[in-house]
Amino acid sequence: MALFRSAPIAPLEYTRKLWMRGWVGLTMLFLYAPLLVLMVFSFNDSKRNVVWKGFTLKYYEKALNNDSLVEALVNSLTIAFLATIISLVIGALAAVMLWRFRFPFKGLVEGTMSLPIIVPEICLGVAFLIFFAKVEWPTDLMWPLNLSAITIAHITFCFPFVAMVVRARLASFNKEEEEAAKDLGATEWQAFRDVLLPHIQPGLVAGALLAFTLSLDDFVITFFTSGPDTITFPVKVYSMVRFSVTPEVNAASTLLILLTVILTFIALKVQGVKGITETH
Amino acid sequence: MPETKQPIIQIRNVSKRFGKVTAVDNISLDILAGEFFVLLGPSGCGKTTLLRMIAGFEMPTEGQIIIDGQDMSLVPPNKRPVNMVFQSYAVFPHMNVTDNVGYGLRIAGVGKGEIRDRVAEALELVKLGGFEDRMPDQMSGGQRQRVALARSLVMRPKVLLLDEPLSALDAKLRAQMQFELSDLQDKVGITFVTVTHDQDEALSMASRVAVINKGEVAQLAGPSDLYEYPANRFVADFVGSVNIFEGKLTLDEPDKAAVDCPGLGKIYLNHGVTGPHGADVWVALRPEKIYLHVPGAGKAIRAAAQDAPDGHNLARGTIKGMSYLGDITLYEIQLEGGQVIRVSRPNLSRHDQEDFTWDDKVSMHWRADSPVVLLS
C-alpha cells in the first residue's frame, strides 16, 4: 500500500494534476503523431499509406536513386551550410556593432535590421524575385554558383536572427572581465579572443543552429528566388506533394527529420539541455 | 506561564522527503497560542519546509499538522487560518499598497467600507499611513516588507508565519525591525512563527526557539536557556560562539561533577550532570566566561577560582591572535597542550585592550558554574 501511496499534491504542483498531464500529453500527441506516423509508414510496403503491409526499405532506395531528389537535398544542404557560415560572420559583426558603438542613425540601422525578421516571407520572396530579375542575375551558372541567388536571400533573412541571439548573449557580458584581462596585460585582440569570444560562444552555436534550420526549412523565399534548374529539397517535396502523396516523399522526409534530430542532439552534447533551451 | 496556554499548532510526527532527501525527519512540537515562536537553524536544515507545510504549500510525507484543533492534511492554503509573510515579501507588483493590503479581504467578499477601515488600520499598525497609492516598485525593501506584514495582519489570522523576515534588510534596519516585530506581536496578540538562520534574531525576538538540525529538533527552549544550557554540541556551537573540549567524566554527584579534558585540564562543576562514570563527554565553555590574567598573578587567580578545588578550572597559554572589536577584544590563545581557545574580554575602560598583546603568556580561569557538559 505504502509503496503506491504518493504524497498529496501541493498547491503549486500543477504538473502533477491529472487534467494538466492529460493536456500536455494530448498536445505532445498532436505535435508528434503526424511526424511519427509519417516516419513509420516510410517503411511500409504499400503504396497506400494507412495499412501496414510489412517492412521495406524500397522507398528509401527509390528516394536515393531519384537523381533530382538527391540533387535537391544536396543543394539544400550546400545552401544551408554556406548561409550559416556567412550569416554567422555578418550577424556577429552586426551584434558587436550595435552593442559596442554609438553612431549616427543607429536607431534606423537597428530597426532596419529587425525588418527581415518581421516582414512576411511572401513579401521578402517577392522582393528577391523582382530584385534578381531587375539586376539580371545570371541563372545559367555552373554548380554551386547557380545557388548564389538563393544563398544570398537566405543570408539576408538568417543573419538578423544570428545578430539577435548573439546580442542577447552580449548583453550579459560583464565588461569588467575584459578590463581585467587588459589589466593583466592582454592586448585588445587577446582580450577579445580569450574573454569575449568564449562568453558569446553559446550565442554563436545557438545562432548557427537557428540559421541552419531556418535555411533548410525555407520554402517560400526559395520558391520565388530559385531558377528553373535550381531546386532545393522543400521546393522538390512541394512539387511532389502537389502531384500526389508518394511513399518516396515519406522516406526523404524521414531522412530530413532524422537530420534535424541528430543536429539537435549534437547541439545538446555541445551545450547541454539547459544551454539549448535557455538561448531560445 | 506557558503551561496555562493552549497549543494553537500541533505538529505530530511530521516528515517530508523530496525524493531521497529527507528535509524534515519526524518532528513533533507544539506551538502555543500567543507566543513568538522561532524556528532556528542553518540553511537547508528543513525549517522553511516545516513553515511551508504549516502554510499548506508543501504536503507532509508522513504525520499531521493540527491548527486550532483541526487537522490540516486536506485543507488547501487558501482555507487555512494562517497567513504568511514571504522571504521575498511577494508584494503584488501590479497593485498599489491599498489594493495589496485589501486583496485578501476582497477575495473574502468583505464590504467596501469595512475593507477601507481595516486597510487603514493595518497600514497604521505597520506605520505606512500616507503610502496608500504607492506602487511597490516605488518603495524600499523595508517598506515593501511592511506592506506584506499589513497584508497578512489585516486578515486577522490565528497564526502569522514569517519566512526569514529580516534577511533582506541592512543591519541597522534589521535591528530596528526586530524590536518592531516584537512590539507588533505584543500589540496584536497573534501567534508569530518565524524562520531564521540568524541566532541574534532568534534570541532577541523569541519567546521560545526550536533549533532545527538536519530535519530534527536539536533543542526546544527559551532564548537564555538555549544559550546557557545548550543540550548538545550542535546547539552550543550554532547559538553563539563556544570552545568545545573532549573529556572523560571522572566525578558525578548531585551537587558536583568533574571532567578530565586532556586538552584543557581538570574541569569542575558545581552541579551534577547525570552521565555514566568514565563516559566520553564534551565540555563547552563560552569565550566571555573566561577570565584572563597576567602570569604570576597566582594569588589573585586562586582567590578568584576558589569555588573549585585546587588545580581545577585553570589554564595557561600564549596569545596567538587578537582582534579588537570596539566593545570587546577577542583573543585566540594557544594552550600548553597545543589546542587553541577563544576568549573575549570586555573593554571596560579605554585602554583595556593594551593589557594583553601577541605572544604574551597568560593564565585563565573560569567559574564552576560556567562550563556545560554535553553528552552528545
Added chain:
Amino acid sequence: MSGALQDWKSQKKPFAAIASVPVFWLALFFVAPMAIVWLYSFGENAGPADINISGTLDNYKRAIEWLYLSIFLKSLAVAALTTLICLIIGFPVAMAITFAAPKWRPWLLLGIMLPFWTNLLIRTYALMALMGTNGYMNKGLGGLWEGASWLRTLVGMQPLEAWTPIQLLYNNFAVVLGLVYVHLPFMVLPLYSALDRLDKSLIEASLDLGAGHFKTFMQIVVPLAAPGIVAGVMITLVPALGAYLTPDLMGGTDSQMIANVIERQFKRANDWPFGAALSFLLIYAMFILIALQSMKANKTKEVR
C-alpha cells in the same frame, strides 16, 4: 554593468571594420529589393517584362476593392482564430512546463521546440497525410461513429448509416488546424519565459490570502504574464497572417489567404505592380500590429 557605449569617432577603424559588412549587406540585399517593390507598387505594366513606374495609385485602389479586402479581412480572422486557439492550448502547457520538476523541465521544453526545428513543409505534409480521406483521423472518426452506432443498437434504436470518410482537408477548418499545428511552439515559448520569470511566491501569497486557483490565475498570473501573452500573440499572429504554404496545400478554393493572392500575381497572373502593392499593404498591416503592441507595452510600463 555593460558599461558605456563607445563613440564611433573615437575608434573609426575598428568601427569601419565591424560595421561595413552588415550595413552594406543590409542596404544591397534588403533595402534595395524592398525599395524596388515599393516603386513597382506605383507602376503599371507596359509590356510583357516591362514595368513603367508612373506614380499611379491604381494598384492600391484595386487592392482595397471588396474582392481583395474581403480576403484580407478573412486572413486576419483566420490568423486571429489560430492565435486564440494556440493561446488556449498553449497556456496550460506553458504552466505545466513552468511548474514541472526541474529535471523534467528542459526535456518538456525540448519536446515543444523539436517540431519547431523540423521542416515546415514536412510537418504540413505529415499532417495532411493524417487528415486524408483514408488517413488516421478519418479512421478514428469512423471508429467513433461505429461506436455510437453500436450504442444506439444497444438501447434499441436504429443503427446509424455506414461511415463514409469525410473530407477533412481542403477547407477552412484544415487551414486553421494546420496553422495551429505549425505555430503552437511559437506561442508556448514566450509564455513559458514570462511564467518562468514570475516569482512563484506571488502565487503562493495569493493562495495564502484566501484566493482559489482560478482567482489567483485571473488576478495574479494573467496580469503579470501579460507581456509574455502579448509577445506570444504577436509572434503567432504576424506569421499566421502572412502564411502561404498552409492555405496553399491544405486550403480549398475558398480558403485563400492574402499571401496566396500575392503569389498568384507573380507566378501566374503576372501583374507585378499589383502584387507589389498587395505586399506593401501586408507589410503596413504588420507595422500597425507591431505599433499597437509597443503602445500597449509603453502603457503597461507607465502604469507600473
